[in-house]
Amino acid sequence: MLDRGLVLMSDTRTNSGVDNISVFRKMYHWNVPGDRMIAVMTAGNLATTQAVVSQLEERTKAPDERDNSLLKAPTMFQVATEIGKLLRTTIEGRQSANGEKGKGRFTASMIVAGQIAGMEPRLFMVYPEGNFIEASWDTPFFQIGETKYGRPIILRGYDRDMSFEDAVKLLMVSFDSTLKANLSVGLPLDVMVIERDGFAPKHEHRVSLDDPYFNAISSSWGDALKNAFHSLPDYSFYSE
Amino acid sequence: MLDRGLVLMSDTRTNSGVDNISVFRKMYHWNVPGDRMIAVMTAGNLATTQAVVSQLEERTKAPDERDNSLLKAPTMFQVATEIGKLLRTTIEGRQSANGEKGKGRFTASMIVAGQIAGMEPRLFMVYPEGNFIEASWDTPFFQIGETKYGRPIILRGYDRDMSFEDAVKLLMVSFDSTLKANLSVGLPLDVMVIERDGFAPKHEHRVSLDDPYFNAISSSWGDALKNAFHSLPDYSFYSE
Numbered sequence: 001m002l003d004r005g006l007v008l009m010s011d012t013r014t015n016s017g018v019d020n021i022s023v024f025r026k027m028y029h030w031n032v033p034g035d036r037m038i039a040v041m042t043a044g045n046l047a048t049t050q051a052v053v054s055q056l057e058e059r060t061k062a063p064d065e066r067d068n069s070l071l072k073a074p075t076m077f078q079v080a081t082e083i084g085k086l087l088r089t090t091i092e093g094r095q096s097a098n099g100e101k102g103k104g105r106f107t108a109s110m111i112v113a114g115q116i117a118g119m120e121p122r123l124f125m126v127y128p129e130g131n132f133i134e135a136s137w138d139t140p141f142f143q144i145g146e147t148k149y150g151r152p153i154i155l156r157g158y159d160r161d162m163s164f165e166d167a168v169k170l171l172m173v174s175f176d177s178t179l180k181a182n183l184s185v186g187l188p189l190d191v192m193v194i195e196r197d198g199f200a201p202k203h204e205h206r207v208s209l210d211d212p213y214f215n216a217i218s219s220s221w222g223d224a225l226k227n228a229f230h231s232l233p234d235y236s237f238y239s240e
Numbered sequence: 241m242l243d244r245g246l247v248l249m250s251d252t253r254t255n256s257g258v259d260n261i262s263v264f265r266k267m268y269h270w271n272v273p274g275d276r277m278i279a280v281m282t283a284g285n286l287a288t289t290q291a292v293v294s295q296l297e298e299r300t301k302a303p304d305e306r307d308n309s310l311l312k313a314p315t316m317f318q319v320a321t322e323i324g325k326l327l328r329t330t331i332e333g334r335q336s337a338n339g340e341k342g343k344g345r346f347t348a349s350m351i352v353a354g355q356i357a358g359m360e361p362r363l364f365m366v367y368p369e370g371n372f373i374e375a376s377w378d379t380p381f382f383q384i385g386e387t388k389y390g391r392p393i394i395l396r397g398y399d400r401d402m403s404f405e406d407a408v409k410l411l412m413v414s415f416d417s418t419l420k421a422n423l424s425v426g427l428p429l430d431v432m433v434i435e436r437d438g439f440a441p442k443h444e445h446r447v448s449l450d451d452p453y454f455n456a457i458s459s460s461w462g463d464a465l466k467n468a469f470h471s472l473p474d475y476s477f478y479s480e
Contacts, residue, residue, distance in 0.1 A: 148388030152417035156465045165475040173469065177392035193477075203477045216473050224468035225396045229413065231464050233456055235405040237433075237443045 001140045006194040009171040013186035027190045036116040043145035044108030076122040088130030149181040150174035241380045246434040249411040253426035267430045276356045283385035284348025316362040328370030389421040390414035
């Protein structure tokens with residue numbers, strides 16, 4: 001979450017074990033020009049997240065159900081509430097259908113980002129239980145899925161007034177660390193920039209395996225980190 | 241693991257919930273000048289790791305049991321085997337004493353590092369099951385406990401021929417990222433350097449809350465990272 005809007009990035013790898021990996025989009029959006037822009041990113045059980053997104057899609061298409069729809073919700077808070085309810089009931093449905101062996105499976109979480117005209121851009125993290133928290137300037141970013149490897153650089157590099165381009169670069173560096181450490185995260189990556197009061201994606205990009213910019217970042221970040229490391233004061237055994 | 245020896249670092253925080261944190265050493269060593277140097281670092285259930293270390297300590301003290309002892313083991317492989325057996329039986333003992341509710345509790349893992357005269361320095365990671373893996377130049381470092389936040393910088397900054405001082409600096413940067421992200425990891429830190437064929441700690445240091453060097457690293461690493469980040473090529477919306 002930046003002063004000028006919202007920047008999202010997701011990978012596309014899903015797996016049922018390391019010998020069964022696939023590419024599925026984990027970023028979705030719906031918008032009404034001039035009125036609202038709503039984006040969702042997903043992590044966790046793919047069948048669960050696809051079921052939730054399909055239900056959201058259907059609601060946006062069936063006019064007679066539009067009283068439930070993201071496109072009619074009066075606030076982003078209502079949007080997050082609606083998505084949380086759908087996520088919780090989807091997970092509960094699968095778990096109860098599978099009895100004892102369904103326990104703790106089918107879980108998923110989501111990030112909901114967007115803006116409705118006349119209000120601020122907002123960013124939420126929705127838990128499997130259907131409840132959610134909202135980003136603030138004290139905690140201005142959320143991660144779901146494999147969050148740890150990529151977190152330190154975001155903590156250090158983030159500034160609320162950074163440009164969209166710098167934010168995309170920061171997220172690419174963060175994802176690069178995660179990609180290098182965890183096989184369950186993989187290219188391609190999806191990038192989306194939502195400008196304040198834009199109500200449509202300002203920028204969308206899929207970072208594929210042969211993306212020249214991402215590859216340049218990935219290869220030069222190692223050297224840049226080494227230079228940063230060597231710029232720090234040296235340790236001495238005798239200075240204590 | 242470096243060409244010139246072994247470098248170890250551990251934190252000292254243990255917790256039973258965020259409202260019950262304590263300081264306990266997680267790094268131990270035993271050495272016989274000219275003959276052997278054996279160090280152990282622990283992660284996981286504190287009662288388990290203390291029980292294992294106490295048994296190791298007692299064995300080094302009771303001459304009539306020395307056929308089991310770390311100080312008599314002919315190789316580091318035997319040392320790791322011995323520690324693995326002790327770890328596994330300690331965990332199993334606690335679990336079976338607690339029946340169903342003991343399942344999956346009391347678990348712990350260890351890093352074993354050291355050298356016995358006439359052989360190479362060696363580094364092992366011992367699992368709760370008692371089995372273990374050994375570091376090689378393909379995988380020259382191990383982490384236990386909260387491993388993820390601090391891993392990317394080690395992956396990028398490590399060189400097998402780096403100086404001991406640079407390796408300590410690298411581990412401090414790595415721990416700094418972890419300390420900033422996870423409350424269950426905390427100062428002070430323990431540092432130990434084991435030089436090849438030294439058979440005694442070459443350097444020991446406890447990094448306390450007011451350690452001037454660590455504080456300098458911690459505060460300048462943020463700036464160094466930002467500079468590294470800005471040295472990377474800029475992203476553009478229009479270059480695709």
